[in-house]
Amino acid sequence: xxxxxxxxxxxxxxxxxxxxxxxxxxxxxxxxxxxxxxxxxxxxxxxxxxxxxxxxxxxxxxxxxxxxxxxxxxxxxxxxxxxxxxxxxxxxxxxxxxxxxxxxxxxxxxxxxxxxxxxxxxxxxxxxxxxxxxxxxxxxxxxxxxxxxxxxxxxxxxxxxxxxxxxxxxxxxxxxxxxxxxxxxxxxxxxxxxxxxxxxxxxxxxxxxxxxxxxxxxxxxxxxxxxxxxxxxxxxxxxxxxxxxxxxxxxxxxxxxxxxxxxxxxxxxxxxxxxxxxxxxxxxxxxxxxxxxxxxxxxxxxxxxxxxxxxxxxxxxxxxxxxxxxxxxxxxxxxxxxxxxxxxxxxxxxxxxxxxxxxxxxxxxxxxxxxxxxxxxxxxxxxxxxxxxxxxxxxxxxxxxxxxxxxxxxxxxxxxxxxxxxxxxxxxxxxxxxxxxxxxxxxxxxxxxxxxxxxxxxxx
Numbered sequence: 531x532x533x534x535x536x537x538x539x540x541x542x543x544x545x546x547x548x549x550x551x552x553x554x555x556x557x558x559x560x561x562x563x564x565x566x567x568x569x570x571x572x573x574x575x576x577x578x579x580x581x582x583x584x585x586x587x588x589x590x591x592x593x594x595x596x597x598x599x600x601x602x603x604x605x606x607x608x609x610x611x612x613x614x615x616x617x618x619x620x621x622x623x624x625x626x627x628x629x630x631x632x633x634x635x636x637x638x639x640x641x642x643x644x645x646x647x648x649x650x651x652x653x654x655x656x657x658x659x660x661x662x663x664x665x666x667x668x669x670x671x672x673x674x675x676x677x678x679x680x681x682x683x684x685x686x687x688x689x690x691x692x693x694x695x696x697x698x699x700x701x702x703x704x705x706x707x708x709x710x711x712x713x714x715x716x717x718x719x720x721x722x723x724x725x726x727x728x729x730x731x732x733x734x735x736x737x738x739x740x741x742x743x744x745x746x747x748x749x750x751x752x753x754x755x756x757x758x759x760x761x762x763x764x765x766x767x768x769x770x771x772x773x774x775x776x777x778x779x780x781x782x783x784x785x786x787x788x789x790x791x792x793x794x795x796x797x798x799x800x801x802x803x804x805x806x807x808x809x810x811x812x813x814x815x816x817x818x819x820x821x822x823x824x825x826x827x828x829x830x831x832x833x834x835x836x837x838x839x840x841x842x843x844x845x846x847x848x849x850x851x852x853x854x855x856x857x858x859x860x861x862x863x864x865x866x867x868x869x870x871x872x873x874x875x876x877x878x879x880x881x882x883x884x885x886x887x888x889x890x891x892x893x894x895x896x897x898x899x900x901x902x903x904x905x906x907x908x909x910x911x912x913x914x915x916x917x918x919x920x921x922x923x924x925x926x927x928x929x930x931x932x933x934x935x936x937x938x939x940x941x942x943x944x945x946x947x948x949x950x951x952x953x954x955x956x957x958x959x960x961x962x963x964x965x966x967x968x969x970x971x972x973x974x975x976x977x978x979x980x981x982x983x984x985x986x987x988x989x990x
Contacts, residue, residue, distance in 0.1 A: 550837045557778070558778060630768035654689060660765060668682045852875060860899075871910075942981055956976075
């Protein structure tokens with residue numbers, strides 16, 4: 531065995547640097563939660579809520595601007611106070627969005643005949659998925675409650691008779707048939723088309739369906755139009771509301787007559803101060819162990835204050851640099867977003883690209899055009915558009931993916947629906963307009979826009 535000495539350099543991040551990076555990437559709401567946790571662990575750390583009457587003139591103006599621009603968001607925070615009574619299990623909690631189960635149960639009030647039936651109905655409602663479908667077997671429910679499958683089916687039919695129409699169905703075909711039956715439009719041939727040819731309808735294979743069903747093409751076209759009018763996910767609007775997340779902007783951009791101003795939403799988290807009793811105790815303490823403990827806690831608070839201040843400075847610099855390059859967006863809207871890389875901002879501010887990434891991570895900006903994630907402004911260049919470059923010379927001009935998608939959607943809207951363009955033809959037309967992208971990229975953008983292929987867009 532041979533022994534040898536080797537000299538090498540390693541970069542190791544200290545605990546303080548890791549803490550600084552973590553605070554930089556925190557949102558304002560996340561920072562508030564972090565500070566509250568630190569206050570529980572550190573007796574020297576005191577948090578005080580920011581109050582408008584304590585602000586100086588500049589801070590008060592900032593607070594008023596944020597409040598004025600956040601009126602719609604603050605409205606969502608308001609909750610109704612409801613009185614409680616003895617019939618809690620029949621009442622619907624109005625303090626939050628109504629769920630699908632609550633909506634259906636409110637319609638069943640008065641129809642339930644006994645506690646056993648109520649128990650099974652509650653279970654069936656719990657089994658509905660986010661789309662409003664019942665995917666479990668009737669035999670499973672019958673075995674669980676010791677009743678017959680016919681009795682379970684009878685209760686499921688009660689649910690299927692409720693609004694929204696189609697809820698409680700066991701398949702897409704059953705869901706569509708329930709809706710048509712409720713409307714009085716379910717005829718035998720239409721039901722046969724739904725039960726046996728739904729996938730072909732989705733693929734727009736109408737001539738093949740007409741041939742298999744021995745029907746005129748016009749009749750099959752009418753069937754397709756009727757089916758597309760129906761709601762395939764009757765419970766979706768309830769699940770969407772339930773999963774809605776309230777977005778709190780970390781940055782507010784205010785438009786003045788001749789300029790834009792950037793305001794950090796610092797009112798969301800409290801001020802950091804030192805507990806003066808512990809500071810005084812530390813100065814007078816003779817026990818070195820206790821003194822060192824208090825000094826460590828004081829230094830910890832000062833470092834957190836420094837990290838929060840640095841976070842705000844970095845966030846302000848990054849946002850200002852981004853908006854200087856996306857000024858056309860602020861004036862004219864989202865359609866005028868320019869390609870931008872985090873590396874460009876990092877180079878301009880002379881910081882590392884990872885610092886830019888942490889500064890914008892999960893943070894939102896509110897402006898006159900709405901609320902956007904900060905990552906939205908780093909639009910990648912999808913193609914080099916032929917034309918006049920930024921320096922006034924002929925050359926490639928970068929276009930964002932949004933630009934190409936907008937042009938692609940326009941080409942599809944104006945095409946002959948009896949002979950729709952293939953992805954290859956669309957790629958050629960885009961190249962003629964100055965957007966040289968591949969056929970596979972066209973297919974990718976088309977799918978992201980929710981537009982079917984040529985066969986799916988064809989009209990007969």
